[in-house]
Amino acid sequence: MYLEHRLLKKGKIEERLYQELLAVRAIERGNTMIVVPTALGKTIVAILVAIHFLEKFPEKKVLFLAPTKPLVNQHKKRFEELTNVDGLVVFTGETKSTERKGLWEKARVVFATPQTIESAMFAQQIDLKYVSLIIFDECHRAVGDYAYVFIADQFVRKNPEGHIIGLTASPGGTRERVQEICQNLYIKNVETRTEVDEDVRPYVYAKKTEWVLIELPEEFREVKRLLEETMKEILKELKDKGYVKNTSLKWYNRVNLLKLQSYLLKIKGKEPNAWKALSDVAALMKLHHAHELLETQGIEQLKEYFEKLGKEHTKAAKWIVGHLKIRKAMVLVEKILEKGIEHPKIEKLVEILKKYDGQAIVFTHYRTTAKKVERVLNSNGIKAKQFIGQSTKEGTKGLRQKEQIELIRRFREKEFRVLVATSIGEEGLDIPAVDLVVFYEPVPSEIRKIQRAGRTGRHAPGHVIILITKGTRDEAYYWAARHKEKEMMKVLKEIKEMGLKTQKTLEEYAGKSDKPIVYVDFRERQSGITRELMKKEVRVKAMQLPVGDFLVSDRCVIERKSANDFIQSIIDGRLFQQAKELKENFANPVIMIEGEELYDIRKVHPNAIRGAIVALAVDFGIPLIWTKSVEESAEMIVAFARREQEEKERPIRLHGEKRAMSDEEQMVYIVESLPGVGPSLARELLKRFKTVENVFKANEKELKSIEKIGEKKAKEIRRIVTKRYE
Numbered sequence: 001m002y003l004e005h006r007l008l009k010k011g012k013i014e015e016r017l018y019q020e021l022l023a024v025r026a027i028e029r030g031n032t033m034i035v036v037p038t039a040l041g042k043t044i045v046a047i048l049v050a051i052h053f054l055e056k057f058p059e060k061k062v063l064f065l066a067p068t069k070p071l072v073n074q075h076k077k078r079f080e081e082l083t084n085v086d087g088l089v090v091f092t093g094e095t096k097s098t099e100r101k102g103l104w105e106k107a108r109v110v111f112a113t114p115q116t117i118e119s120a121m122f123a124q125q126i127d128l129k130y131v132s133l134i135i136f137d138e139c140h141r142a143v144g145d146y147a148y149v150f151i152a153d154q155f156v157r158k159n160p161e162g163h164i165i166g167l168t169a170s171p172g173g174t175r176e177r178v179q180e181i182c183q184n185l186y187i188k189n190v191e192t193r194t195e196v197d198e199d200v201r202p203y204v205y206a207k208k209t210e211w212v213l214i215e216l217p218e219e220f221r222e223v224k225r226l227l228e229e230t231m232k233e234i235l236k237e238l239k240d241k242g243y244v245k246n247t248s249l250k251w252y253n254r255v256n257l258l259k260l261q262s263y264l265l266k267i268k269g270k271e272p273n274a275w276k277a278l279s280d281v282a283a284l285m286k287l288h289h290a291h292e293l294l295e296t297q298g299i300e301q302l303k304e305y306f307e308k309l310g311k312e313h314t315k316a317a318k319w320i321v322g323h324l325k326i327r328k329a330m331v332l333v334e335k336i337l338e339k340g341i342e343h344p345k346i347e348k349l350v351e352i353l354k355k356y357d358g359q360a361i362v363f364t365h366y367r368t369t370a371k372k373v374e375r376v377l378n379s380n381g382i383k384a385k386q387f388i389g390q391s392t393k394e395g396t397k398g399l400r401q402k403e404q405i406e407l408i409r410r411f412r413e414k415e416f417r418v419l420v421a422t423s424i425g426e427e428g429l430d431i432p433a434v435d436l437v438v439f440y441e442p443v444p445s446e447i448r449k450i451q452r453a454g455r456t457g458r459h460a461p462g463h464v465i466i467l468i469t470k471g472t473r474d475e476a477y478y479w480a481a482r483h484k485e486k487e488m489m490k491v492l493k494e495i496k497e498m499g500l501k502t503q504k505t506l507e508e509y510a511g512k513s514d515k516p517i518v519y520v521d522f523r524e525r526q527s528g529i530t531r532e533l534m535k536k537e538v539r540v541k542a543m544q545l546p547v548g549d550f551l552v553s554d555r556c557v558i559e560r561k562s563a564n565d566f567i568q569s570i571i572d573g574r575l576f577q578q579a580k581e582l583k584e585n586f587a588n589p590v591i592m593i594e595g596e597e598l599y600d601i602r603k604v605h606p607n608a609i610r611g612a613i614v615a616l617a618v619d620f621g622i623p624l625i626w627t628k629s630v631e632e633s634a635e636m637i638v639a640f641a642r643r644e645q646e647e648k649e650r651p652i653r654l655h656g657e658k659r660a661m662s663d664e665e666q667m668v669y670i671v672e673s674l675p676g677v678g679p680s681l682a683r684e685l686l687k688r689f690k691t692v693e694n695v696f697k698a699n700e701k702e703l704k705s706i707e708k709i710g711e712k713k714a715k716e717i718r719r720i721v722t723k724r725y726e
Helices: 017-028 042-056 069-082 097-106 114-122 147-158 175-184 218-240 254-267 273-297 299-311 315-322 324-339 344-355 367-379 401-412 446-453 473-498 529-534 563-571 574-585 606-618 630-647 663-671 679-689 692-697 711-722
Strands: 032-035 061-065 088-091 109-112 131-137 163-168 189-192 207-214 360-363 384-387 418-421 436-439 462-469 517-521 539-543 557-562 590-594 624-627
Touching: 017 032, 017 042, 017 189, 032 042, 042 061, 042 069, 042 131, 042 163, 061 069, 061 114, 069 088, 069 109, 069 401, 088 097, 088 114, 097 114, 109 114, 114 147, 131 147, 147 163, 147 175, 147 539, 175 473, 189 473, 207 344, 218 273, 218 299, 218 324, 254 273, 273 299, 273 315, 273 473, 299 315, 299 324, 299 367, 315 324, 344 360, 344 367, 344 436, 344 462, 367 384, 367 418, 384 401, 436 446, 446 473, 462 473, 517 529, 517 630, 529 539, 529 630, 557 563, 557 574, 557 630, 563 574, 563 590, 563 606, 574 606, 590 630, 606 624, 624 630, 663 679, 663 692, 679 692
Parallel strands: 032 163, 032 189, 061 109, 061 131, 088 109, 131 163, 207 462, 360 418, 360 436, 384 418, 436 462, 517 539, 557 590, 590 624
Antiparallel strands: none
16 A cells, blocks of 8 residues: 555555654654654655645745755655655755755755755855755754754744754664754654564564674784883873873773863963873874774774874874884884785675675775775675765775765666775665675764664665674774663653653743853854853854854954964954954954964064054954953853843844845834834834834823833933934
């Protein structure tokens, strides 16, 4: 049996009760996150919801977002195959900026990457108020500063009646993570299905998972020992200086090293030893990566990394390649390669794939490994192709979108048997079902583990094999992902049974809160300061500000400059033009300079710097404030917001807007120019007197009939309205 609807092609979508129920609940229960295992038809559910909104709101569009270009094109193709909907348009980085507005206006369904939509919004080429439904595919990405968060926020503010659907196979392993996604996407309902649910079970195939333990060769162990001894040597020095508590390599993973680096950056101006410690941490991180390559990837990959370090000019890299033990390790690596000794994973992989006649996907984290695996498999008579992303990294040129699509087509038509994929193959792409998935290394993320494993067992029983090198981080990663996956299933079960207990209302998300608000210019979103602000007791909204970087009230905007940018703006003449625009649009603009070494950055005479500072203060009347770090800048911005909005009760009004105002906005703008009249009082006056003309004609008695206007304010308004201009 197949579903029938005037917007669906006949005989295309099989009737599945769980899909229909998910669609109905997503429509009826408001903004919804749908969590369904890979291959159970999240896209079908999205299509069913989409055609409902297309029929209900024929004058509006549906926006379907996905994180990658191939995935965007895949969703469009599915719509073409399954529906009778016209006006399907793709928006990606390849869509010319000049064409976006025209394409948007004629489209009914827009398939896009979030970055492209974000860019088009800032350029005012599209307007989300003409969208009835946004579908966020792989919605687990909606955290931090990812573009999904900004788009959802703008959509709800511009279109409160609009609808949001989030799709994912794995939202995350903690309630906090799920809650963050829901908050960022204004989700108030979560619908889940698991492979053990009764209405899903008929469509699920058995999936066997096994892990294969591999011994690290003795030759590798010697290199490993030299790397570990060098790392402990650095840790001992850091411990002696009081920056770390122990020298255990198990504790100092990449996450903890990044935290240590962040701490040292904060204190570098106060403690002279911190500068050397920062270099030590940088060296530790590089050695940590070399150690991982040796344990989990192979000796060839380690050799390439050593060669890369030899070309770097940083203190950390020079110290590493000049260290006696590392030089010894490099010699050993050369000898191992001369002997032809490979990481045993590659031999085991060939052995596994020779046993299988069907198609397989091999997942690996690194491109260098993907390249090597492709070469070794082909040399052993196993036809393989690597499938990587578009960017150029690790010395490898990426695959263009057309090349990716063509490669998937060839794999579907069985021109080759094995697809060797990096993370690009994990997320959502319409890669054909395979008999076997091999993890060349475990991944610590439950999301990535679920996505990788979901490539098999779609239309027939599947097999997952995970290669694990004994006694290495492979084991730690495997158990970490397994634990997180169990936690995720537990969280989803709790949500299914009890709902989002601490979920805020849409009204709270949309801004009905006592917290002050800071509008952040979109160009500052990637600077790190937005993330710091989001940790504070303020609401942060990203948008395109015509002037300044951080808007905190109708009279106060903050222009933030790094010390280097401040000096550069003096050199290229931007500084005084920016100061002029700030002063023209705001009564109390502020310039914030972040950094400590203002006079030592560039070859600019100190008198020139002092002259610029004096000119800003005296000629423009703009105060300058210095901060030492991103964190301190965020604290200062919060202080301004609280002062303006809580103590002074100043509204936030955008000056210098380049878009055309509506008639009502212009009327409010004119009336609020009167003494003591802000936006809210201007609206009250217009409600009472109906026109701008009547407001200006009103006498003192009539003005005092407005609750917030007393005798003093009424007199001042009449004085300024009737005064002769000279």
